[in-house]
Amino acid sequence: MARSTEPGDRGNVTADEVAAVAGVSRWTVNRAFRPDASISKRSRERVMQAAQQLGYVPDLMASSLRSDRSNLVAVLVDDFANPHKLVMMERLTRILRKAGSDTLLVNMVDESDASAALLSASQRRVDATILIGSEFGEEVVATALGAQRARKLIVFARYSENPNTISICCDDVAAMTTITDFIMDRGYRNPLFLAGPQTVSAHLHRKETFLDLWSAKFGSRPESTWVRAYDPQLAYERVSETLGGRSRGELPDLLVCENDALAVGAIDAIRFSLGLRVPEDIAVTGFDDVPQASSPNYRLTTYRQPVTAMAEALAAILAGNEPSGDLSRFEGELVVRESA
Amino acid sequence: MARSTEPGDRGNVTADEVAAVAGVSRWTVNRAFRPDASISKRSRERVMQAAQQLGYVPDLMASSLRSDRSNLVAVLVDDFANPHKLVMMERLTRILRKAGSDTLLVNMVDESDASAALLSASQRRVDATILIGSEFGEEVVATALGAQRARKLIVFARYSENPNTISICCDDVAAMTTITDFIMDRGYRNPLFLAGPQTVSAHLHRKETFLDLWSAKFGSRPESTWVRAYDPQLAYERVSETLGGRSRGELPDLLVCENDALAVGAIDAIRFSLGLRVPEDIAVTGFDDVPQASSPNYRLTTYRQPVTAMAEALAAILAGNEPSGDLSRFEGELVVRESA
DNA sequence: AGAAATTTTGCACACGAGAGCAAAATTCAT
DNA sequence: ATGAATTTTGCTCTCGTGTGCAAAATTTCT
Structure with a gap:
């Protein structure tokens, strides 16, 4: 036997030490810890008891080194x-x-x-x-x-x-279709889409779906804008800037946000920067249903992913x-x- | 040489293969990747080039198995x-x-x-x-x-x-002292402390500090209550319940919350469940300075840890x-x- | 009970790198 | 140029466990 069987060699117990106590070989010890291994009930029990006594647990680093998992x-x-x-x-x-x-x-x-x-x-x-x-x-x-x-x-x-x-x-397309149907049904006619980072096409699913559905039904492509990160603070600033100087007639009646992080910032901006009410003056929708969305402050209409x-x-x-x-x-x- | 030097044995390149390409031993390859190792500039360069070519990176599992770090x-x-x-x-x-x-x-x-x-x-x-x-x-x-x-x-x-x-x-004591001084200075006289889980004494630092300072100055120990987790939702419910049926005179003028998670829920409750204003009717303080705390919705007075x-x-x-x-x-x- | 089938156990070797040392190569001093 | 000092390199052994197979033990069947 190559290794010493004294505990505490380097602070941790190895299978060898357990094997010595349990009176079996090292391999049997390791097998005892694998549920699918071929091992008799009796020796598993003896191993487990010895392991408990010594405070042994298998080393996952060594294990994955060999097993490639x-x-x-x-x-x-x-x-x-x-x-x-x-x-x-x-x-x-x-x-x-x-x-x-x-x-x-x-x-x-x-x-x-x-x-x-x-x-x-x-x-x-x-x-x-x-x-x-x-x-x-x-x-x-x-x-x-x-x-x-x-x-x-x-x-x-x-x-x-x-x-x-x-x-x-x-399914972003289906989800956004659901949201869009809901919005149309509620009678909103002048939406603004607030998107996140426009780095790649995959991000555009929600936005494109919305814009396409809308122009298919009403003939005109709604306005849209975006921020460089899904950060409420940035959404707040963007909405304040974009809608800041507008007269009542130029304002959208709805902000469709790519997700709740943006929606939360948008709501804050509508209320505290523009001084308007949600949803009476401008309504807002989000996506994700984050915990905040159900806060009475926001009561956000949104879409929950499973x-x-x-x-x-x-x-x-x-x-x-x-x-x-x-x-x-x-x-x-x-x-x-x-x-x- | 035990191992084959063909790449892709099991999907990943090993130091042996790099060694073969670079014309050095495996140990030299590994040394090249340790900043403190004793290795000549020339062979490190050759190794690195070969490594780059083969897409080799040292395996941290194997490394930590041997090195205990x-x-x-x-x-x-x-x-x-x-x-x-x-x-x-x-x-x-x-x-x-x-x-x-x-x-x-x-x-x-x-x-x-x-x-x-x-x-x-x-x-x-x-x-x-x-x-x-x-x-x-x-x-x-x-x-x-x-x-x-x-x-x-x-x-x-x-x-x-x-x-x-x-x-x-x-330093919770110092921090809470700062908050308490501020509160007293602002003239609040009827605070309620909202705490988190009361499982252990360590949690009580903030609460005890506050209560002690307060009674030392004003002679009476303020009211306090708690929730079982730092969850805004639970804070909302607790505040609604606790203050729900009270007449104006029985209400506190300030909620001192153990952290922002609770403070946010508390503010929501004051506004939407009790129908009162923050800070005019009831003021609120928190702890942590979470991102939400700076939202115009909350504008929370709080304490930021470094x-x-x-x-x-x-x-x-x-x-x-x-x-x-x-x-x-x-x-x-x-x-x-x-x-x- | 004796043979065959089955389960359990032990073992050599492998996984990929690090520590420590000895041999080789390089640098330095004379 | 020669020997000493120094740096660099290669090698053996080790870390703790899994694989695959052969030997041993156990169970099952006739």
């Missing part, structure tokens, strides 16, 4: 100003952990940082890389795919055109199951409140 | 309803990555989940475990310390009494530097807005 997934986030990120992170980490995977959180500080962020992920042998950023473009996705070891690249809650990518998101179901689909994919439905066509629901 | 820290979060968590996570991940460490994000689903959460951290050989949860009690800290492999346990943005723990936080400096101190500790000042006495600043 790390049970680690990287989650790359580029946009911490959007409260919806917190919701998604909570769901993802919870569901991934239930499925046996840990989460490596990588802060993608800016666009140029993307490849460095992906590098640290690949160096950790993650089983998959999940992008829940929103401001990155398709070229980031391409970089990610170029990185040698990135096994699976999953774009979460946003559509990606790249065919080598798995994109788990809801984040839990989406995260569960993600876990299923990591487990190797074939996706059951179309992963980029999840259906959410319109949440009607008082803002529109 | 993983450059991985676990961040345990138990409280995703509090928007301040997002701020702290952003700062921590950014600063840690700059310092060369990756972040393992662990969602501590509930109190009973704490030891399981700590287990996954220890199994990954993290260099340190950071608790930025708030609802856990001292017994969770004890569990963490009991876990064999947890090398360093750091409690971030909250004080811990446990001597085996490094607690990086601001999160960046605290995160940098954390990184310094991980790097092995001796802490320069008292880590549990960071100083923040009062942010005076219109809510009080």
Whole structure:
């Protein structure tokens, strides 16, 4: 036996020490910790008892080194100003952990940082890389795919055109159609669309869908504007600027926002910068149903993505199951409140 | 030579393959990637070029297996309803990555989940475990310390009494004293303190400080109440319930909230449930200065912790530097807005 | 009970890099 | 140019676990 069997060699117990106590071989010890392993009930019990006594737990680094399965997934986030990120992170980490995977959180500080962020992920042998950023473009996705070891690249809650990518998101066209139908039905006739970063075409789904549907019905293409990040503060400034000097007749009767982060800033601007009322003077719609949206301050009419179901689909994919439905066509629901 | 030198054995390039291309030994290749290694300029260049060509990056799992340094820290979060968590996570991940460490994000689903959460951290050989949860009690800290492999346990943005723990936080007593002085100065005389989970004594610092200062000056101990999580929604409900049926004279003139998450809910309740104005009828103070606090809707008077400096101190500790000042006495600043 | 089928166990080797040391190459001094 | 000092390189062994197979133990069947 090569290794000493004394505990505390370097602070942590190894399988060898447990094996000595339990009177079995090291391999039996490790097997005891794998649910699918071929091991007798009796020796598993003895191992487990010895392990408990010594405070042994298998080392996941060593395990993944050999087995090429790390049970680690990287989650790359580029946009911490959007409260919806917190919701998604909570769901993802919870569901991934239930499925046996840990989460490596990588802060993608800016666009140029993307490849460095992906590098640290690949160096950790993650089983998959999940992008829940929103401001990155398709070229980031391409970089990610170029990185040698990135096994699976999953774009979460946003559509990606790249065919080598798995994109788990809801059907933006259907969702926006639902919202647009609702708006038209309510009689709004002069909307303004407030969009996020216009870096890539994938972002334009909601906007284009809305503008197309509207001009198909009314013949004229509504006005639109955008901000460089999904940040309420920026939305506030943009709305103040854009609508600031207008006379009553020139104002839109509705702001259709690409998501709630923008909608919240827009509402603040309407009230506190323009001095108008929501929804009486200008109505507002959002997307995501962040916790704030249900606050009596905002009572935002918005669209809720099935984040839990989406995260569960993600876990299923990591487990190797074939996706059951179309992963980029999840259906959410319109949440009607008082803002529109 | 044991291994084949063909690329793509299992999808990833190893140092052996780079060594073959560069015409050096495997060890020289690995040395090229360590800044402090003893290696000639010329061979490092050759190695780097070959590595670039093959797309090689060193495997951090294998590295940490041998070297006992993983450059991985676990961040345990138990409280995703509090928007301040997002701020702290952003700062921590950014600063840690700059310092060369990756972040393992662990969602501590509930109190009973704490030891399981700590287990996954220890199994990954993290260099340190950071608790930025708030609802856990001292017994969770004890569990963490009991876990064999947890090398360093750091409690971030909250004080811990446990001597085996490094607690990086601001001086709650000084901070609350600042707030209290401000309040007294402004002439409020009938405050209500709204606290978070009352699980452990560490949480009581702010509350006790406030109550003590107040009764020292005015002789009477102010009223207080609490909710079981730092969640605006719960704060909303509690404030509505507690103040709901009261006549004008029975109402407090100020709500002192343990943090902004509660303050935001409290403001909503004052306005939309009680139908009163902030600050004219009831004023509000918070703690943390979350992004929402500066929204024109809330304009919250609050206290900003120096999160960046605290995160940098954390990184310094991980790097092995001796802490320069008292880590549990960071100083923040009062942010005076219109809510009080 | 004895043979066959099945389960359980032990073992050599591999995963990819680091520590420590000895051999080789380079630089420096005389 | 020669020997000493220094730097660079290669090598063995190690970190802790998983794979695949062969030996051992157990169960099942006739």
